[in-house]
Amino acid sequence: MSPGPNPPPPSKTPLIIAGVVAGVALIGGGIALAAWQGWIPLFAQKPPTLEQVADAFQNIESARVKADVILKIEPREEGVEPISLPEVDAEDESAAMVQALVTSFIPTSLDATTTITTAWQRGDETDSETSIVGEWKTGGITANLDLAFKTVDGSVYTQVNSLPVPLLDTSELEGSWIAFPKGMGGIETIFSYQDPETQVFGKEETEETAETKVDVSIQEDIRALLRESLLTGALTIVSTDPEAEVNGRGAWHMTFSFDSDAFQSAVDTLCADAGASETTHALLTEEFCEPPSEDERKAMREASKNLTVETWIDKKTSTPLRFKIATKIAYDETVAKLADKQLRMSADLVLSDINQPFVIDAPSDTIKPKRAMQILSGQSAAETSFTDQTQMIDDLRSALAAYQTEHDSYPATLNDLMGTARFPSDESDVVVNIPVDQYTGEPFPYAVVGDDYELVYQMEIPETSASFLIELQRDQYVNGTNTATSQYESREAEAAKDSDEDGLTDAQEEELGTNRFLDDTDGDGFTDKQEVDGGYDPLVPPQS
Incomplete structure (x- = not known):
């Protein structure tokens, strides 16, 4: 018997398909991973929506925050639009005097920097720590501020290293933590208020008296205000950079312009809706919704002329990583001494260690507030x-x-x-x-x-x-x-009390009928006390 035909070789098609699938999966997964890590951008990647950013922000339970605040008078840049001070009636001498007095206090040189760092956790009585360090230079004078605060288990600790207060020497307090224990009594917590029409004596605390209940939280109100600001053009996206970084994390960097009139329109719309409903708002209260006067509207327009707002949003989580607001204020010709200068103001906040647990320890070596006051007052x-x-x-x-x-x-x-x-x-x-x-x-x-x-x-x-x-x-x-x-x-x-210091108290002199402000009531050359001790009447001079 002759051998049969050889069996056909196994088909390579499944292997090829499997290889292609695996390759595509590997490449696709690599691209996804690279995009997730921020190594390469996805072509279809878009900035997160306002709702995504708001949700991510609301989910922040803890973070470390660093804020740099700068105030600096510097040479005026081209294109910086000067602001106009409120017009003063020429016949209103008092108003003109006040404006002249205010402008006279505006310095011609200023370089102030303040850095605030804090470790923050959500909660009513959670532990936290904050430091404030600043330096101010103006008119050849330099002032420094260096403070630190801790809250641990309801107790507060303060460290005063430097205060910008003339004639107050804090050097002996430097490095010392002042302890304010939870529930501490005494001079630090007593408060007197002498208007009986607004007092509540012996009233038991309830949730209603301790805290006003609201239906709409401040986070929800802010989210609605941001949304309405974008719709009305109060906030307009000027530029978007998808290649930014904050602390090594890929971020969307967005720059906004601000329109104060459009912002007021957004506020008016939300306040009208809030007023028409029966809900209680944390932010949109009657006071907040009080319409501004025309002078106030004009002041807002002037203040926002050169205002810029920037934010950096995490590409992975849509969490805000950084926020910066800055403005340049240049005065018009009414402030001659600043004709060629501008005031630059900015606040730059950076978040890190978001939702990362941290422990704050109470200082081991502390002093009491009374001791601190002794040191400061001498x-x-x-x-x-x-x-x-x-x-x-x-x-x-x-x-x-x-x-x-x-x-x-x-x-x-x-x-x-x-x-x-x-x-x-x-x-x-x-x-x-x-x-x-x-x-x-x-x-x-x-x-x-x-x-x-x-x-x-x-x-x-x-x-x-x-x-x-x-x-x-x-x-x-x-x-x-x-x-x-x-x-x-x-x-x-x-x-x-012995007002005339004659040896008789005021009470005794009142009983005797003598003058408590004269040591010799009858003017005979002997003090009232001498006459009483000698058996004489201090009201009648002796017969000559």
Whole structure:
């Protein structure tokens, strides 16, 4: 038997197809990966929509933010349109004087830079840290600012390294963290307000009093305002660069122009819609929607003449990575000293570490606010305690007077003075925290006595002080126990007061009928005290 024909070789078509598919997949995947990484642009790639950017922005739970703010007077560039100051009636001398005074304070040289960095997390009481560093140069004078803040578990820490305040030396505070513990009482948290018509005493806090409920969040209002601004031409895209980078990430760089009249039209449209609905808005409130006057509209037009707005949007996530707003202000001929100059202002915000967790540790070595005030003021510990105690007593007496005006009686306890409506509001607290005695660390003894009250406190008067105010207050208190009433800051000091320094107290002179301002009431050459001690009548001169 002869062998049969050889079987046909296997077809290569499936392999070719598989190879082509694999190659296409590999190439396509590579292109997609490269586009995703920002290595190459996709031909059909378009900038994200406003909704995508707004959604991505709203999903930011944490970030580090750096803001650079610049104010600089420099030679005027060509094409910078000068702004016109408001016209002043020639017959209105006061208005002309005010405008001349304002323009006289405009410096001819200024170079100010401020950098603000912060680690931010969404939440009511989340931890955060912020630093503010700035330098200002004008007229040959240089001022510096260097502050840092931390919030950890509700406690606040402040570091004052430099303040642009003349004659205030902060060098001894440099590097020190001042601790304000959560719920700290005392002089730092007491607040007195003496308008009884707007006070709420002893009101229990509810969600309604603590925070106004809104139906439309501020994020939603801002999104609607941005959308309407684009529709009305308030914001117009001038240029788009798809090849930009921010911190190594591919980004769309978009530049906008701003039209203030179109922006006001957008605001008017949204406010009309908000007013026609029954919803409560966080941003579009009655105050925000109040129509501006013609002068205010003109001021907005002038201020936005040379305004530019820029934003950088992450190509992958549509998240805003950077935002910059800048303007150049050049004055017209009415400000002659700046005829060839312009003021450049810009704010540049950059976000990084978006939605990356971070931990903020509380400083290990801190000082108390009282110690910081001692360092800044140059006061001794005794002077600081004395000043704090007098301020607390003044505040509590003011609060008691406000309560009596409203209720026609004094509160049974000091705790009845406390309100709970959050400041600032029309229901501001008279006292948000009852302080304790600076010297005993205990609550102030307080009682209602008849139609009056008694507030007992301790006082240690500094033996010597360079403070003029402390010297003025020295005779208003006594060392040891003092009692405040509606009439007297210290009943004991009042009882010991000797206005004419003749050895008889004012109270004794009132009983005797002598003049408490004259040490020799009858003018016989002997003081009232000498006559009383000698058994004579201080009101009648001795018979010659």
